[in-house]
Amino acid sequence: MHGFANPARFLRLARWLTPVLLLAGAVLAAASLGWGLFGAPADRLQGESVRILYIHVPAAWLGMGGWSAIAVASFTEIVWRHPLAAIAARAVALPGAFYTALCLVTGSLWGRPAWGTWWVWDGRLTSMLVLLFLYMGYIALADAADRDGGEPSRIPAVFGLVGAVNIPVIHYSVLWWNSLHQPPSITMGKSAMAPAFLWPLLIATIGFSLLFGGVVLARMRAILANAQAEARLRRKAAAA
Amino acid sequence: MNTPIKAKHQRLVLVLLALVALIGAALLATWALRNQASYFYVPSDMKANPPSPTRAVRLGGMVERGSMKTAADGVTVAFVVEDGKARIPVRFSGIRPELFVEGSGVVAEGHLGADGTFVADNLLAKHDEKYVPRELKDMTAAQKRKAVAETQ
Numbered sequence: 001m002h003g004f005a006n007p008a009r010f011l012r013l014a015r016w017l018t019p020v021l022l023l024a025g026a027v028l029a030a031a032s033l034g035w036g037l038f039g040a041p042a043d044r045l046q047g048e049s050v051r052i053l054y055i056h057v058p059a060a061w062l063g064m065g066g067w068s069a070i071a072v073a074s075f076t077e078i079v080w081r082h083p084l085a086a087i088a089a090r091a092v093a094l095p096g097a098f099y100t101a102l103c104l105v106t107g108s109l110w111g112r113p114a115w116g117t118w119w120v121w122d123g124r125l126t127s128m129l130v131l132l133f134l135y136m137g138y139i140a141l142a143d144a145a146d147r148d149g150g151e152p153s154r155i156p157a158v159f160g161l162v163g164a165v166n167i168p169v170i171h172y173s174v175l176w177w178n179s180l181h182q183p184p185s186i187t188m189g190k191s192a193m194a195p196a197f198l199w200p201l202l203i204a205t206i207g208f209s210l211l212f213g214g215v216v217l218a219r220m221r222a223i224l225a226n227a228q229a230e231a232r233l234r235r236k237a238a239a240a
Numbered sequence: 241m242n243t244p245i246k247a248k249h250q251r252l253v254l255v256l257l258a259l260v261a262l263i264g265a266a267l268l269a270t271w272a273l274r275n276q277a278s279y280f281y282v283p284s285d286m287k288a289n290p291p292s293p294t295r296a297v298r299l300g301g302m303v304e305r306g307s308m309k310t311a312a313d314g315v316t317v318a319f320v321v322e323d324g325k326a327r328i329p330v331r332f333s334g335i336r337p338e339l340f341v342e343g344s345g346v347v348a349e350g351h352l353g354a355d356g357t358f359v360a361d362n363l364l365a366k367h368d369e370k371y372v373p374r375e376l377k378d379m380t381a382a383q384k385r386k387a388v389a390e391t392q
Contacts (some may be wrong), residue, residue: 050371173277178281
C-alpha cells in the first residue's frame with residue numbers, strides 16, 4: 001500500500017496502465033453495447049426498451065462506486081495523509097458525477113414508456129439525484145479549497161466521508177420504503193434476470209468500469225503534472 | 241507534542257468515532273422517515289387507516305388476476321389492487337401505461353371514495369425485478385420453470 005502512495009512510483013505504473021485500461025474498456029463497452037442493442041432479446045413486458053439496461057445499470061453502479069472510492073480515499077487522506085489519496089478523490093469526482101447523470105437520464109427515458117412517467121419523487125430516484133448534487137458540491141468545494149494553493153485542505157475529505165451516508169440509503173431505498181423503482185434484480189449469488197440479459201450486462205459493467213479507471217488515472221496524472229508545473233514556476237519566481 | 245505515529249493513531253480513532261456517530265445519526269433519520277418516505281400505501285395500510293376522500297394519495301400493489309374489466313366506453317377500467325392481505329377496487333379513465341397488466345404491479349394516484357372504491361387520476365406501472373426474454377412467454381409451464389430455475 002505504502003509503495004503506491006509514492007507519486008513517482010505511481011506515475012511509472014499509471015503511464016502504461018492508463019492507455020491499457022482505456023483501450024480495453026472501450027473495446028468491451030462497445031462490444032457489449034453492440035450485443036445488447038442487436039444480439040440480446042427483447043423483454044416480455046418492456047419490449048425493446050429493456051436495452052437501455054446496458055447503460056443504465058453500469059452507470060448506476062459506477063456512480064455509487066465512484067463515491068465509495070471518494071470515501072475510502074478521504075478516509076486514507078485524513079488518517080494517513082497519503083499525498084495521492086487527495087488527488088485520487090478529486091480525480092474520481094467528475095467521472096462519478098458523469099455516470100450518475102447518465103444513470104438519471106437513461107432511467108428517465110426508460111421510465112416514460114415503462115412506468116408512464118419521466119420522473120417520480122420516490123426513495124430511489126430522489127436519493128440518486130441527491131448523489132448527483134453531492135458530486136457537484138464536492139467538485140465545487142475541492143476547487144475552492146485548492147484555489148489558494150499551499151497545503152491541501154482536508155475539508156473536501158470530510159465532505160466525502162459524510163456524503164458516503166447516502167450510498168447505503170440509495171441501495172436500501174427500494175427495500176426500506178415502497179418505491180416505484182423495482183428492487184435489485186441481482187443480489188448475492190442470485191439473479192432474477194435471464195442469462196440472455198445478464199451476460200451482456202456483465203461485459204458492459206466490466207467495460208465501463210475499465211473506462212472509469214482509465215479516466216481516473218489520466219486525471220490523476222494531469223493533477224500531478226499541474227502541481228509539478230506550479231511548483232517549478234514558484235521556484236523560478238523565488239530565484240528571480 | 242506526540243510522536244507522528246501516535247498522531248496517526250489518534251486521527252484513526254477520532255475518524256472512526258465520527259463515522260460511528262454519523263452512521264447512528266443516519267440510521268435514526270431513516271428510521272424516522274420509514275413511513276413518510278414511502279411512495280405509496282399498500283391496500284392493507286389503506287384498509288387500516290382510510291385516508292379522507294378529499295386527500296390525494298397513492299395506492300400501490302398487484303393487479304389481481306381476472307379482476308380487470310373495461311367499461312363500454314372503452315377508456316374506463318375497473319380492477320382490484322391487492323397485497324395478499326387486503327384488496328381495494330380501483331376505477332380509472334384514461335391512457336394506461338404499456339406495462340399495466342393483470343398480475344403485475346401498479347401505483348394509482350387519486351383518492352379513496354366514500355364507498356371504498358379508489359378513483360385514480362393517473363396510473364403508473366411498476367416493473368418488478370424479473371427480466372424475461374419475449375421467447376419465454378410462449379413456453380410451456382415446465383420449460384418456463386426450467387428456464388427460471390437456471391437464472392436463480
